[in-house]
Amino acid sequence: MTPGELLHRMPPTQDGARDPLKVQDLALDGRAIGERGSRTRSRILTSTATILEAVGINDLRVVDIARSVGCSPATFYQYFRDSSDAVLALAEQVGEETIPLGAEMRIDWRGPDGAAAARRMVDGFVRYWDAHRAVLRTRNLAAQEGDQRFREVRNRALRPLTEGLALMISESPGEGSKELTPYAAAAALVAMLERMAEFHSDLEGYGASRDDVVTTTALIIHSTVTR
C-alpha cells in the first residue's frame, strides 16, 4: 500500500485540513493523490528522465513530457510546478544511492585493505554516475548555476563522501596532513572524483581507459588522505 493510498483512506480532520506531515501527498491544486495519481506521477518522472537524457535540461519541455506520457500538459501541472521541479524530484531519488559508498570509509585506509577500499569507493561512484549520468549532470549544472534547491540535493548526496574524507584527513597522524585543511581537501577530492566520473569516457579518446581513470583517481585520493 502506497502512502497515497493510506492517506486516501484516512478520514479528514475536523476542519478539513490534513496532517501536515502528509502534505507531499497533495497534488498542487490541493487534491489528495491516490493510487492512480501516484502511478501517473511516476510515469511522468520516468518520461522526464528519458527525455532529459536525449535533449538536456535546456530543451526539456512540459509539452513533450506530457505527450510522451500520453497525457495533457494540464496533468503535468497537477504534480509538478514546472519541468525543473520534476528534475529535482529525480535528483532527490538518485541522491539516496550514495549512502552505501560511505561504508568504504569506515575501513582503515592506512591498513592493508586501505588502497583497495579507496578503489572500490571510486569504482562504485563511477558506476553510480554511469547509471544516472543525465540526472546527475543536470543536477550539477543547475547547482553550479546557483539554484539553491539543486545545491542542497547535491550536497546532501555527496555528504557521506565529503565527511568521510574530511574525517580521515583530520584524524591522520602523518606530518604532511598538518598543512591540509580537512574540509577544503575533502571538497577538492570530491570535486575531482565527480569530474572524473562525469568525463571518464571522454578521456578514453586520449588513451586513458576507464580502469586507468579509476586507478589514478583512487590513488590520488588514497595518498592524499593517508599522507
Add this chain to the structure above:
Amino acid sequence: MTPGELLHRMPPTQDGARDPLKVQDLALDGRAIGERGSRTRSRILTSTATILEAVGINDLRVVDIARSVGCSPATFYQYFRDSSDAVLALAEQVGEETIPLGAEMRIDWRGPDGAAAARRMVDGFVRYWDAHRAVLRTRNLAAQEGDQRFREVRNRALRPLTEGLALMISESPGEGSKELTPYAAAAALVAMLERMAEFHSDLEGYGASRDDVVTTTALIIHSTVTR
C-alpha cells in the same frame, strides 16, 4: 591602427573578393568592419560581460545587451550570430591569459623552489578566476552541456596546465607514479583546481579561508606530481 582600419584602406581585389585571411573583419552581413564598427563591437562585448555577471547565460537577452549598449538589436546582429556567440568571443579573449601560468611548470618541482612554484601556479589560477568568474563559469557550463565550441576554447585555455602536469608525471622517477596514467592524473588535478578556483569563496562558509584552499590544492597537486 586596428586590423579593421587596415582592411578598410586596402584596395579591393580584382573580383571584389577580400583576402580570406581577413574574413573575421567582415560583419555578418558581409560588410567590412571599420574603426567605428569595431568600437561598437567591443562595447557590445563589454556590456555582454556585465549583464552575464548579473543574470547568467540563461537570462542573457540580445534586447537587453542592445539596450545597455544604447543601440538597436539589429546592430547586435551585425557582429554576432546570437548571444552565445558573443559569450564565446569573450571566452576566447579570457582564455589567452592562462599562458603565463604555464611558466611555473618549467621549474623543477622536485627542487627547493618546487612547492612554492606549485603554490604560485594555484594562486595565479585562482586570481585569474576571481577576475573573470562570470565568463569562465559560463564557458564551463556550456562546455559541460556539450557545446563543442566552448569545449574547444576551454581545452585550449587549460592546455598549458594539463600538458605541463602530464609531462611532469610522465617524467617522474618515483615508484608511486608508475601507477598513475599521466594524462588522466593531469585531467583530474586540473578538474580539482578549476572547481576550487570556482568555489573557494563558498568554502569560507565552512571555515576554510582562501589561503587554506590555495595551500591545500597546491599541496595535493605538488605531491601527486612529484611522488
Add this chain to the structure above:
DNA sequence: TGTACATCAGTGAACGCGCGTTCACTGATGTAC
C-alpha cells in the same frame, strides 16, 4: 577645396514562433448505507 560617390554603420518597428500555463469541464473510482 569642393563635390560626387562608395561604403560603412546603425535603426524602428513589427512579425511570428514557441512554449508555459490555465480554465472550465468530463470521466473514473471509491465509500457509505
Add this chain to the structure above:
DNA sequence: TGTACATCAGTGAACGCGCGTTCACTGATGTAC
C-alpha cells in the same frame, strides 16, 4: 447488492507573453579627382 455522493484524475483548447530576428530604410564617414 444497489445507488447516491464525494472525491480523485485527467483533459482540450486556447490565451498570451516574451523574445529572436529581420526588413527596408536613414545617416555617417571616407576617398577620388
